[in-house]
Amino acid sequence: MDAKLIVEEVRLTPILISDPPLLNVQGVHQPATPRLVVEVVTAGGASGLGETYGDSVYLDLARPLAEALPGHSVTDVNGLFALAAAAGPDPSSAGAPDEGIDRPAAGVAPRDEGVDAGGLRGVRTADKLRLSVVSAFETACLDALGKTLGLPVHALLGGKVRDTVEYSAYLFHRWDAHPGGGPTDDWGAALDPAGIVAQARRFDREYGFRSFKLKGGVFEPEREIAAIRALAEAFPGRPLRLDPNGAWSVETSLAVARELGDVLEYLEDPASGTDAMAAIAAGTDVPLATNMCVTTFEEVPEALAKEAVRIVLCDHHYWGGLHRTRELAALCRTYGIGLSMHSNTHLGISLAAMTQVAATLPELRYACDTHYPWQTEDVVTPRPVFRAGRLTVSDAPGLGVALDRDALAALHRRWLEDDGTLRDRDDAAAMRVADPGWRAPRVPRW
Incomplete structure (x- = not known):
């Protein structure tokens, strides 16, 4: 040794x-x-x-x-x-x-x-x-x-198959400020289709993202259908995704799929659970993706047997690291399942790791999710720069980032x-600052 x-x-x-x-x-x-x-x-x-x-x-x-x-x-x-x-x-x-x-x-x-x-x-x-x-x-x-x-990390994983990795703009309904005070920015509110389109235009202008994913499950489905339709009109031919995080029933999910089937690249976790996803998949040709009902290898067999999903979103934080992400990619290739990449709030260390492993996955044919443009702070320098919606894969030793x-x-x-208020993320508690009676809704919500 x-x-x-x-x-x-x-x-x-x-x-x-x-x-x-x-x-x-x-x-x-x-x-x-x-x-x-x-x-x-x-x-x-x-x-x-x-x-x-x-x-x-x-x-x-x-x-x-x-x-x-x-x-x-x-x-x-x-x-x-x-x-x-x-x-x-x-x-x-x-x-x-x-x-x-x-x-x-x-x-x-x-x-x-x-x-x-x-x-x-x-x-x-x-x-x-x-x-x-x-x-x-x-x-x-x-x-x-x-x-x-x-050696760069991608060399330790078998070598890169691409020199740049494409990312997707992550669109959110949002307020212009935190109700109880906190950090501010110049993005403004986005609470209707016009606000979502304006947000997308800025992502397009500043980062060059070519595809767009909208976080759904916030408003009634008709409002979110309208937002996707507005995006399709503003960006004709661009890949669009919608992710309501399991907020809908099977019936609602099928109705949304019928309304948006001509413009969606995929519909991500419209309903909660493998059985509900399988019922939706049986009733629509719109590809269903997941990072909820399949996030461990133990959950794969049931989802495949029931034909519940056509795309799995990998995430090295979920699956146990970069090597296991490659194992998931091989499994998806074996069974003809598409592969995309999930994101949660993260900094440059995670973004570097995501980019390194994404560079080694031949079967990664969808732009990867990333929250990174929403983050104003980081612990690495210099900050990664998106060009035409892509990050260049670093060939520097290791991850290629400096602390x-x-x-x-x-x-x-x-x-x-x-004081302990923020040490455990709780989106429902944050909502109660604005609405004291709020509790996270049961799903299906609609």
């Missing part, structure tokens, strides 16, 4: 990053959202970076893994899963199962609507939480390994100074 590849130290830095008032079926984004930066330092002096969700339940799993990892090689990314499970904490000891897809994890309050506000990915389980934590450690190890060997330690320290201070 090469001594310089041995992990000497792991640094965990929870942070709070500014977030605009973007609306979804759960409520609205809080003024800041938690992220966790993982830094792996080797005996050879290489420092590797990873990023994932920063809510308390993720920190509780990350801390023992950070303590257990020193002494192991950054090459042993396959061993991270067993190491994480052995390091604990054991979720079953707190009354939550260590296995199973449909049972909530320890520390996660059950939600009537069956989705997790942080990722809107279906029920959060102990195994899913652990995969999201391991993903950041794997990325950090690969970054450190690449820096040691002088801005001053920015990291400032965002960590914000986390330390928070």
Whole structure:
């Protein structure tokens, strides 16, 4: 074993990053959202970076893994899963199962609507939480390994098949400001089709995005149909997507598919659960995509057997890292399932990892999602720049990003100074600032 590849130290830095008032079926984004930066330092002096969700339940799993990892090689990314499970904490000891897809994890309050506000990915389980934590450690190890060997991460994954990766504009209904105060921007409100089109025009003008995805489930379906129709008129021939995060019934989903079948590239998670998605798929030719009913390998067989989806959105945070994202891509190729890429609120470390793995996936034929243009803060320098809706794949060693330690320290201070209100993302709580009677709706909502 090469001594310089041995992990000497792991640094965990929870942070709070500014977030605009973007609306979804759960409520609205809080003024800041938690992220966790993982830094792996080797005996050879290489420092590797990873990023994932920063809510308390993720920190509780990350801390023992950070303590257990020193002494192991950054090459042993396959061993991270067993190491994480052995390091604990054991979720079953707190009354939550260590296995199973449909049972909530320890520390996660059950939600009537069956989705997790942080990722809107279906029920959060102990195994899913652990995969999201391991993903950041794997990325950090690969970054450190690449820096040691002088190779980009994409070379460690088998090599890139494209020099640029295309991303899609992520459109949101939104308020012009947070109701209780917080960070401001110059985007203004977008609460009707005209506002959504104006938002899309700015994304097109400033970033060159060629495709558009609208976060739905916020208003009644007729209003969101009108927004997609307005986009189709403003941008004829451009790929359009609509994602209501499981807010609709089977009947409503089929009605929307009939209305928009001629303009949608795909309809993402119109209803919650594999059975509902299968019923919709049987009644429409519009391709159905998911990042809710299929987010682990255990969920794949049922979805394929029931022909519930035609496109799976990969996300290395969900699936357990970059290598497992490639395993998912191979599975999709085998079964003739399309592959796209999901995004949640993230910074430049995650964006670099997304771009590196996306560059290695021949079957990735859809533009990737990204929230990144909505984020005004980052911990890497310089900020990535989209040109014609694309990011150039870095050939620099590792992920190709440099850590801005001053920015990291400032965002960590914000986390330390928070009274606990923002350390766990809760879009419903943020909505109650404006509407005290609000509670996240049961689905189907319409």
